[in-house]
Amino acid sequence: MQWSLCLLILMGQCCFFTCRLYEYHFIAENKSWYEAQRYCREKNTDLAKVFDMTDMTDMSRLRNSTQNQGEAWIGLNNNTGGNRMWHWSLPGVEYIQNGSSWNLNGRTDNEKPGNCGRKRDKLADASCDYPMWFVCYDEMKKDNKTLYLITTPMNWTQAQSYCRYHHIDLASGLDQVDGGELMMMKKKRDPSSAWVGLFRDSWRWSDGSNFSFRYWDMQLFNDTQSNKTCAMTLLNRSGKWSSDECGKEKPFFCYDDKVILVKENKTWEEALYYCRDKYLDLVSITNLEDQQWVQEKAKNSSTPFVWLGLRYTCTLGFWFWVTDEVVEYKNWDSDGTTDGYDMSAAMESGEKHKWFNKLDNNLFNFFCYKN
Numbered sequence: 001m002q003w004s005l006c007l008l009i010l011m012g013q014c015c016f017f018t019c020r021l022y023e024y025h026f027i028a029e030n031k032s033w034y035e036a037q038r039y040c041r042e043k044n045t046d047l048a049k050v051f052d053m054t055d056m057t058d059m060s061r062l063r064n065s066t067q068n069q070g071e072a073w074i075g076l077n078n079n080t081g082g083n084r085m086w087h088w089s090l091p092g093v094e095y096i097q098n099g100s101s102w103n104l105n106g107r108t109d110n111e112k113p114g115n116c117g118r119k120r121d122k123l124a125d126a127s128c129d130y131p132m133w134f135v136c137y138d139e140m141k142k143d144n145k146t147l148y149l150i151t152t153p154m155n156w157t158q159a160q161s162y163c164r165y166h167h168i169d170l171a172s173g174l175d176q177v178d179g180g181e182l183m184m185m186k187k188k189r190d191p192s193s194a195w196v197g198l199f200r201d202s203w204r205w206s207d208g209s210n211f212s213f214r215y216w217d218m219q220l221f222n223d224t225q226s227n228k229t230c231a232m233t234l235l236n237r238s239g240k241w242s243s244d245e246c247g248k249e250k251p252f253f254c255y256d257d258k259v260i261l262v263k264e265n266k267t268w269e270e271a272l273y274y275c276r277d278k279y280l281d282l283v284s285i286t287n288l289e290d291q292q293w294v295q296e297k298a299k300n301s302s303t304p305f306v307w308l309g310l311r312y313t314c315t316l317g318f319w320f321w322v323t324d325e326v327v328e329y330k331n332w333d334s335d336g337t338t339d340g341y342d343m344s345a346a347m348e349s350g351e352k353h354k355w356f357n358k359l360d361n362n363l364f365n366f367f368c369y370k371n
């Protein structure tokens with residue numbers, strides 16, 4: 001690689017505080033949900049969407065600084081004609097329908113159909129209030145386990161809280177739920193039904209994204225109050241959510257998207273120049289949330305891959321983000337990791353949005369941070 005390019009890359013480390021994927025704004029004006037939506041789409045990107053608990057903490061920081069202790073709209077509503085969609089409980093795991101994992105005729109006599117998913121030999125939907133065993137997911141500890149079968153029967157909501165408190169979440173995604181580890185576990189134990197992290201609801205985010213995080217305050221929220229179809233965060237109940245009639249006027253949260261997909265075909269180097277010239281920099285992905293935020297946009301690109309700000313070094317032999325973040329989180333395709341000169345990383349636009357190393361002179365769309 002040319003030294004001028006090395007210098008350019010090194011000069012770019014301006015991003016430390018300015019480069020964020022999105023930013024929340026609290027708007028202390030009373031508006032109906034739809035007026036609030038219009039306001040956010042005009043001034044920012046859209047009404048706030050929430051990926052996981054970290055986002056709730058971000059919001060609560062804003063809320064604390066405004067002294068407002070009431071209710072505020074977020075971008076979730078139930079005006080969907082009752083069309084329920086399946087989600088995995090673990091944030092960032094996308095639900096992809098695969099008929100061969102399900103057996104709807106496989107319910108036992110005492111299992112009623114419902115809106116939560118359980119695993120026996122296959123998946124089936126079951127009534128969420130039924131107490132049964134469940135499977136939690138955790139990060140790999142030293143005994144190579146990621147899944148834990150809990151043999152205290154609980155209903156789905158309790159099971160989810162238990163897993164989120166003691167581990168990370170209910171087991172989520174077909175890799176976990178149909179994988180060898182769960183099969184081994186169930187072989188050793190009784191093959192009875194166990195909850196996994198599947199639920200279906202008819203709530204949708206205002207910007208159309210499929211984020212699965214829900215933070216309902218179960219003491220206040222009632223999913224059958226059919227004229228309360230817009231969601232709010234209750235600022236005096238640690239931010240938990242409930243619903244209200246959309247016409248009521250409340251303050252609200254918007255979000256500002258800081259990532260842009262540039263739908264022009266450029267080499268990696270051209271892309272870097274372009275981002276630094278017109279925006280801030282090429283985008284870094286340092287955790288699962290970033291990955292999820294960016295991958296939804298990748299679906300919209302006109303090329304099969306999209307450049308990221310990840311580059312194989314100027315001579316030292318390792319991968320680094322041009323914004324200087326540490327390369328800890330990785331999402332390489334298993335075949336895509338071989339190192340090599342003049343290589344940079346690009347995310348697949350479709351499939352599982354894995355990263356591949358590609359020669360710099362490929363012409364792809366790319367992601368920039370914007371102000």
Ligand SMILES: *[C@@H]1O[C@H](CO)[C@@H](O)[C@H](O)[C@H]1NC(C)=O
Pocket residue numbers: 028029030
């Ligand atoms: C919004 O409405 C509440 C309750 O009606 C009121 O207490 C508050 O002052 C209003 N806020 C603004 C900014 O108008």
Ligand SMILES: *[C@@H]1O[C@H](CO)[C@@H](O)[C@H](O)[C@H]1NC(C)=O
Pocket residue numbers: 057058060061064
């Ligand atoms: C917000 O304020 C509450 C109590 O006033 C405090 O417990 C909480 O930690 C604060 N949250 C943040 C993110 O600062």
Ligand SMILES: *[C@@H]1O[C@H](CO)[C@@H](O)[C@H](O)[C@H]1NC(C)=O
Pocket residue numbers: 069070071236237
């Ligand atoms: C929280 O605020 C609501 C008004 O939005 C009020 O009705 C309720 O009593 C408050 N709850 C607590 C615990 O302060």
Ligand SMILES: *[C@@H]1O[C@H](CO)[C@@H](O)[C@H](O)[C@H]1NC(C)=O
Pocket residue numbers: 078081082083202222223224225226227228229243
């Ligand atoms: C949300 O929509 C579903 C399906 O139409 C309905 O069963 C449920 O009662 C609604 N929930 C609320 C809070 O309106």
Ligand SMILES: *[C@@H]1O[C@H](CO)[C@@H](O)[C@H](O)[C@H]1NC(C)=O
Pocket residue numbers: 098099100101178
């Ligand atoms: C569905 O799952 C089966 C086995 O788990 C797998 O072989 C197949 O490729 C999957 N189909 C799709 C469309 O993902």
Ligand SMILES: *[C@@H]1O[C@H](CO)[C@@H](O)[C@H](O)[C@H]1NC(C)=O
Pocket residue numbers: 128129130155156157158
């Ligand atoms: C789950 O159990 C808890 C505690 O017994 C109860 O408060 C809650 O309503 C139950 N949830 C469902 C969906 O049945």
Ligand SMILES: *[C@@H]1O[C@H](CO)[C@@H](O)[C@H](O)[C@H]1NC(C)=O
Pocket residue numbers: 142143144
């Ligand atoms: C965990 O897996 C690694 C690699 O697959 C293996 O080398 C190691 O022996 C395993 N440890 C245990 C406790 O099974």
Ligand SMILES: *[C@@H]1O[C@H](CO)[C@@H](O)[C@H](O)[C@H]1NC(C)=O
Pocket residue numbers: 095208209210296
């Ligand atoms: C949300 O999921 C639906 C159904 O799986 C899919 O058609 C849609 O493209 C997804 N939306 C986004 C923004 O990924």
Ligand SMILES: *[C@@H]1O[C@H](CO)[C@@H](O)[C@H](O)[C@H]1NC(C)=O
Pocket residue numbers: 222223224225226
């Ligand atoms: C939820 O609301 C419906 C309709 O208003 C009511 O019939 C039902 O009893 C409520 N459920 C709870 C748990 O409050």
Ligand SMILES: *[C@@H]1O[C@H](CO)[C@@H](O)[C@H](O)[C@H]1NC(C)=O
Pocket residue numbers: 227245
């Ligand atoms: C919504 O339902 C409640 C109770 O069922 C009722 O008091 C209220 O008037 C209804 N609101 C609208 C806008 O229909």
Ligand SMILES: *[C@@H]1O[C@H](CO)[C@@H](O)[C@H](O)[C@H]1NC(C)=O
Pocket residue numbers: 296297300
């Ligand atoms: C995809 O691109 C179209 C046309 O540029 C735009 O209208 C749409 O909002 C984009 N969708 C996403 C999810 O960015």
Ligand SMILES: *[C@@H]1O[C@H](CO)[C@@H](O)[C@H](O)[C@H]1NC(C)=O
Pocket residue numbers: 263264265302303304
């Ligand atoms: C970029 O390349 C793709 C094929 O890889 C092509 O379909 C698309 O039209 C090109 N876009 C532009 C703006 O040249």
